[in-house]
Amino acid sequence: MDTNQYLEIFIDESKEHLQAMNQHLLGLEKDPNDITIVNEIFRSAHTLKGMSATMGYEDLANLTHKLENVLDAIRNQQISVTAAIMDTVFSSVDDLEAMVEDIASGGDGKRDVSAVVQKLLIIEQGEAAAAIDVLEAPAVADAAEGNSLQYDEFEWTVIGQSKEQGFTCVELAVSLRADCILKAARVFMIFEVLEKCGEVIKSVPSSDQLEEEKFDETFTVTLITKEPMEDIEEKIKKVSEVEQVHIKEIVPVSQEETKATPVQSAVSEVKQTGPKPEDKTLQPVEEEKREAKSSKQPVSNKTIRVNIERLDILMNLFEELVIDRGRLESISGELNHSELNETVERMSRISGDLQNIILNMRMVPVETVFNRFPKLVRQLSRDLNKKINLEIIGAETELDRTVIDEIGDPLVHLIRNAGDHGIEMPEARLAKGKPAEGTIKLKAYHSGNHVFIEIEDDGAGINKDRVLKKALDKGIVTDEQALGMTDRQIFELIMASGFSTAEVISDLSGRGVGLDVVKTTIESLGGSITIDSVEGSGSVFSIQLPLTLSIISVMLVEVEKEKYAIPLSSIIETAIVKKEEVLNAHNQQVIDFRGKVVPLLFLEDIFSVPHQEEDDRFYSIVIVRKGDKMAGLVVDSFIGQQEVVLKSLGNYLSNVFAISGATILGDGQVALIVDCNALIK
Amino acid sequence: MSEIHASTTIKVIAFQLIDKEYALPVHQVYSIEKLMHITRVPGTVPFVKGVINLRGVVTPIIDLRSRFGLSDERYDDSTRIIIAALDDIEVGLIVDGANDVLDIPVDAIEPQPEVVGSLGDEYITGVAKLDKRLLIMLSLQKIFK
Numbered sequence: 109m110d111t112n113q114y115l116e117i118f119i120d121e122s123k124e125h126l127q128a129m130n131q132h133l134l135g136l137e138k139d140p141n142d143i144t145i146v147n148e149i150f151r152s153a154h155t156l157k158g159m160s161a162t163m164g165y166e167d168l169a170n171l172t173h174k175l176e177n178v179l180d181a182i183r184n185q186q187i188s189v190t191a192a193i194m195d196t197v198f199s200s201v202d203d204l205e206a207m208v209e210d211i212a213s214g215g216d217g218k219r220d221v222s223a224v225v226q227k228l229l230i231i232e233q234g235e236a237a238a239a240i241d242v243l244e245a246p247a248v249a250d251a252a253e254g255n256s257l258q259y260d261e262f263e264w265t266v267i268g269q270s271k272e273q274g275f276t277c278v279e280l281a282v283s284l285r286a287d288c289i290l291k292a293a294r295v296f297m298i299f300e301v302l303e304k305c306g307e308v309i310k311s312v313p314s315s316d317q318l319e320e321e322k323f324d325e326t327f328t329v330t331l332i333t334k335e336p337m338e339d340i341e342e343k344i345k346k347v348s349e350v351e352q353v354h355i356k357e358i359v360p361v362s363q364e365e366t367k368a369t370p371v372q373s374a375v376s377e378v379k380q381t382g383p384k385p386e387d388k389t390l391q392p393v394e395e396e397k398r399e400a401k402s403s404k405q406p407v408s409n410k411t412i413r414v415n416i417e418r419l420d421i422l423m424n425l426f427e428e429l430v431i432d433r434g435r436l437e438s439i440s441g442e443l444n445h446s447e448l449n450e451t452v453e454r455m456s457r458i459s460g461d462l463q464n465i466i467l468n469m470r471m472v473p474v475e476t477v478f479n480r481f482p483k484l485v486r487q488l489s490r491d492l493n494k495k496i497n498l499e500i501i502g503a504e505t506e507l508d509r510t511v512i513d514e515i516g517d518p519l520v521h522l523i524r525n526a527g528d529h530g531i532e533m534p535e536a537r538l539a540k541g542k543p544a545e546g547t548i549k550l551k552a553y554h555s556g557n558h559v560f561i562e563i564e565d566d567g568a569g570i571n572k573d574r575v576l577k578k579a580l581d582k583g584i585v586t587d588e589q590a591l592g593m594t595d596r597q598i599f600e601l602i603m604a605s606g607f608s609t610a611e612v613i614s615d616l617s618g619r620g621v622g623l624d625v626v627k628t629t630i631e632s633l634g635g636s637i638t639i640d641s642v643e644g645s646g647s648v649f650s651i652q653l654p655l656t657l658s659i660i661s662v663m664l665v666e667v668e669k670e671k672y673a674i675p676l677s678s679i680i681e682t683a684i685v686k687k688e689e690v691l692n693a694h695n696q697q698v699i700d701f702r703g704k705v706v707p708l709l710f711l712e713d714i715f716s717v718p719h720q721e722e723d724d725r726f727y728s729i730v731i732v733r734k735g736d737k738m739a740g741l742v743v744d745s746f747i748g749q750q751e752v753v754l755k756s757l758g759n760y761l762s763n764v765f766a767i768s769g770a771t772i773l774g775d776g777q778v779a780l781i782v783d784c785n786a787l788i789k
Numbered sequence: 790m791s792e793i794h795a796s797t798t799i800k801v802i803a804f805q806l807i808d809k810e811y812a813l814p815v816h817q818v819y820s821i822e823k824l825m826h827i828t829r830v831p832g833t834v835p836f837v838k839g840v841i842n843l844r845g846v847v848t849p850i851i852d853l854r855s856r857f858g859l860s861d862e863r864y865d866d867s868t869r870i871i872i873a874a875l876d877d878i879e880v881g882l883i884v885d886g887a888n889d890v891l892d893i894p895v896d897a898i899e900p901q902p903e904v905v906g907s908l909g910d911e912y913i914t915g916v917a918k919l920d921k922r923l924l925i926m927l928s929l930q931k932i933f934k
Contacts, residue, residue: 131887193791428845431845630880640800668827670828714831715831715832716831716832717831755847756847757830757840757847757849757879758840758847758848758849758878758879758880759877759879760849760878760879760880760933761830761833761840761849762835763832764830764832764833765832766831767830767831767832770828770847772841772842772845772847776826776842777826777828777842778826778828778839778840778841778842778847780828780830780831780840788822
């Protein structure tokens with residue numbers, strides 16, 4: 109059968125499992141005695157192994173298998189978790205990631221992993237050789253050679269009772285063919301056959317694991333039946349893709365005997381840590397299955413995977429709809445027909461809801477980016493011999509997919525920067541009276557139409573004088589400029605291109621090409637970055653990002669005959685001011701706005717709009733801001749607020765001063781969007 | 790057959806600018822539009838008249854008369870916007886009128902003679918003589934610069 113159609117799912121799921129493994133491994137490192145975490149990792153590894161074997165990626169399956177053995181040994185407490193073991197496990201996960209990456213980019217997933225495999229083997233054999241054959245994990249167990257299942261007290265009672273009533277208890281080890289693809293379907297067919305013959309009281313792996321294909325090729329089922337063993341064997345063999353069936357009768361053992369063997373009780377304990385306790389009652393299997401399902405259901409919402417491309421198409425279509433909606437609104441406004449107005453209003457409301465849903469669909473929690481940072485910081489602290497703790501707050505904050513895709517690299521850079529230049533060496537920290545372990549805080553939150561991401565470290569902070577001196581040396585600022593600079597402006601110099609303050613250039617950061625790239629990336633996303641720092645106690649880099657890039661709320665204004673759109677996100681409020689109230693400060697006209705002096709910018713002049721003589725006693729002013737600076741844009745009249753689709757001016761007009769883009773209005777005309785950030789210096 | 794044909798003639802769009810006829814290869818032309826509302830974009834070079842809404846795509850507009858430094862533009866009923874594209878740049882060109890789609894034999898195209906009217910030769914790739922008509926072949930690359 110062709111496996112190509114499953115490839116995408118395989119890659120997606122493998123990535124998820126690897127991410128889960130990484131996360132849990134970090135958890136395990138903090139709390140090495142927590143067996144439940146090991147179980148989680150084991151489960152992910154096991155699924156990954158099964159999937160990659162099915163897809164024919166042998167190297168992947170092989171390495172996962174070795175990894176699984178080590179994890180199993182840890183789980184059964186034959187090996188205690190040490191730093192060396194963690195390192196090996198981490199590096200094998202890295203290898204797995206590289207292989208999956210390779211497969212995703214069209215490769216065959218082959219990679220030389222012999223070194224890691226060797227290490228894993230040594231760990232496994234070194235400490236676990238004595239016990240491993242006794243405590244083979246049920247999920248990994250190769251049951252083909254007719255090994256017996258272990259039963260708990262209760263199951264023995266059931267077996268005993270059914271014997272008394274004239275039933276026979278048989279154990280079936282069923283092997284599926286290695287190339288079997290729809291394993292779950294085969295399992296289902298086998299169970300159906302078995303349930304016609306009698307009652308299934310136990311299966312290893314458990315029935316829900318079997319349904320999820322969490323097994324290799326072999327599974328074992330215990331059946332209470334009246335039919336002869338040969339008949340059952342025949343019936344199962346009729347199911348296609350079954351390789352082998354081993355069948356044998358179970359001879360009841362008394363409970364005392366069971367308890368007497370410590371190995372068996374140990375095994376049953378191990379089993380109970382599995383996802384679902386085995387049979388507790390003698391209810392029919394169906395009901396039990398349902399129970400298992402219903403207890404799992406609330407954990408995960410039902411989701412489907414949708415190709416990003418389709419969402420983009422949906423978004424594009426919707427943008428067209430928004431333009432037409434605007435057109436309809438303006439037509440119905442002109443016609444003034446009450447029924448038409450009502451209908452258009454209703455449609456606007458519905459399409460507003462639709463817009464929310466579509467935008468939400470494209471929203472992804474920043475978690476998807478933040479996830480890889482704990483490992484990054486771990487590696488960073490090892491490389492730098494520093495102690496760094498990463499705190500993540502607000503990972504559930506959602507951002508538009510397009511923003512998420514772009515924000516990863518700048519954040520990596522800022523975190524590396526914080527670890528490399530921010531956090532001091534442990535001795536230096538202790539000498540300053542700080543805890544030896546430095547903290548990098550990664551915080552994301554919503555505010556208004558923006559998402560803020562802050563990277564805060566409690567390290568050395570930025571040395572203003574050194575930054576300034578360096579900037580002067582490199583000719584980034586002149587002496588006169590330097591005099592009038594605020595602290596923030598000085599800090600922002602470190603993001604100027606051609607600037608690097610690190611005295612020793614490490615391979616992590618300090619190449620001086622990084623921070624300016626970070627700044628341009630963020631600005632190209634319509635965001636901004638500011639730096640606050642107190643020398644000796646740390647720095648905060650705050651990034652402000654727009655929630656979405658495609659549909660924005662604007663205020664439409666008129667300047668003479670031209671219409672401009674000002675993004676609502678940068679507007680504080682609008683005001684109408686008498687001409688007499690405008691003051692002159694040097695050559696700048698200003699107004700006193702709620703106790704603050706706000707400079708006036710005449711859009712007419714900035715955009716050199718053809719002027720028509722007309723005198724008005726009032727100015728219509730839109731107060732806009734950039735950070736904590738404000739300005740008043742003087743316009744002729746306000747038209748109103750509208751949702752518009754942001755469009756670029758095309759490649760030919762890529763850099764127009766103070767214009768960030770264009771939009772199409774209801775009447776089909778193009779209106780330009782004012783870039784307030786460029787207007788306020 | 791078509792191979793031979795293509796190598797001997799090229800299809801061009803011929804258009805009018807004051808008293809002369811110009812031509813662009815047809816594969817560089819997307820469509821020809823009637824004059825519509827142009828939104829001025831401030832802070833651009835004078836020959837960029839602004840942008841139009843071309844079926845949902847914001848498209849910049851160049852006035853060819855002012856691009857070539859010819860006399861002032863005058864728009865009337867025959868004024869057209871030729872939407873032309875080169876690589877990933879799409880631009881509308883305002884012309885006095887779009888006349889024809891023509892097949893020009895390749896050997897009828899001559900390199901630009903030393904003196905051709907007032908138009909500087911930097912926008913011209915050649916001149917085609919067709920019966921009594923003289924077509925000036927334009928280079929989009931240079932117009933877009």
